[in-house]
Amino acid sequence: MAQWLNYKELKAEISFIDVLEHYGVEMKIKGEQATCPCPLPSHDGDSTSPSFSANLDRNIFQCFGCGAKGNILDFLCLMGDKNPKDAKQFHQVAVMAKRKFLYKPQREAPASNKQKASGKAKVVVNPPLDFELQGLDPNHPHFDELGLKPETIKHFGLGYCKRGLMAGRIAIPLHDANGQLIGYAGKLVDESKVSDDNPLYLLPARRERKNVVYDFQPELFLYHGHAITKPVCYVIVTQGFMLIWRLWQEGKRDVVSVIGDGLSDEQASLISYLICVKHGF
Numbered sequence: 231m232a233q234w235l236n237y238k239e240l241k242a243e244i245s246f247i248d249v250l251e252h253y254g255v256e257m258k259i260k261g262e263q264a265t266c267p268c269p270l271p272s273h274d275g276d277s278t279s280p281s282f283s284a285n286l287d288r289n290i291f292q293c294f295g296c297g298a299k300g301n302i303l304d305f306l307c308l309m310g311d312k313n314p315k316d317a318k319q320f321h322q323v324a325v326m327a328k329r330k331f332l333y334k335p336q337r338e339a340p341a342s343n344k345q346k347a348s349g350k351a352k353v354v355v356n357p358p359l360d361f362e363l364q365g366l367d368p369n370h371p372h373f374d375e376l377g378l379k380p381e382t383i384k385h386f387g388l389g390y391c392k393r394g395l396m397a398g399r400i401a402i403p404l405h406d407a408n409g410q411l412i413g414y415a416g417k418l419v420d421e422s423k424v425s426d427d428n429p430l431y432l433l434p435a436r437r438e439r440k441n442v443v444y445d446f447q448p449e450l451f452l453y454h455g456h457a458i459t460k461p462v463c464y465v466i467v468t469q470g471f472m473l474i475w476r477l478w479q480e481g482k483r484d485v486v487s488v489i490g491d492g493l494s495d496e497q498a499s500l501i502s503y504l505i506c507v508k509h510g511f
């Protein structure tokens with residue numbers, strides 16, 4: 231599953247505009263040139279004059295104030311206080327840059343014929359949630375029954391929910407690869423109440439609003455994948471929730487889980503984004 235990173239391709243594919251926007255830099259774009267005040271933390275001169283320029287065609291930058299220059303990956307190193315000349319640091323920045331700037335979660339699914347026929351042309355998949363469940367109880371006795379420690383409960387953001395659709399369940403926040411909250415799963419506390427209409431694990435439902443269908447597709451993300459923020463040599467892939475909580479609690483930090491059956495192509499590619507091994511590192 232190791233994936234080789236092609237720096238040359240990466241340098242060409244990442245958009246300097248995306249990167250500058252990511253850092254909240256206001257730039258002026260003229261032709262192939264973007265100019266702005268130097269955003270580098272190491273810049274020591276005037277930080278209001280537009281001394282920094284990036285060539286959007288060649289993906290290189292230069293600052294006339296502090297003299298810094300280089301390619302887009304050098305820029306990302308310097309923004310993160312990393313040394314672009316240090317091969318290991320450079321590699322780590324490159325891996326994260328690939329994930330951050332080239333991986334785009336698949337949000338829009340093509341409308342099926344059935345949807346077209348019903349006039350609902352737009353389907354949005356796993357959209358970020360615009361609210362968070364409040365008042366979740368991380369001290370509910372059910373966590374003891376599950377053998378989960380406070381540290382684990384906190385790390386996964388778990389809590390017992392008293393109200394609403396999730397009432398009587400442990401709410402489990404779900405995040406996409408970019409760390410956006412996309413919904414909650416809910417584990418029923420009283421397992422004697424499990425029935426066809428009341429599953430042990432409740433997943434976000436497909437919903438419609440103003441002619442747009444919001445669909446939840448668990449096969450498009452990895453549970454806990456967003457929490458792996460450094461490139462790893464290997465990752466443990468589990469299924470469901472209990473096992474990953476227990477493994478994490480046992481000290482296995484590079485764990486992800488698939489919700490549902492099997493591993494989708496999207497999940498396989500997400501795993502390859504987490505893993506990046508190069509000889510010597």
Ligand SMILES: [Zn+2]
Nearest residue numbers: 268273293296
């Ligand atoms: Zn500068």
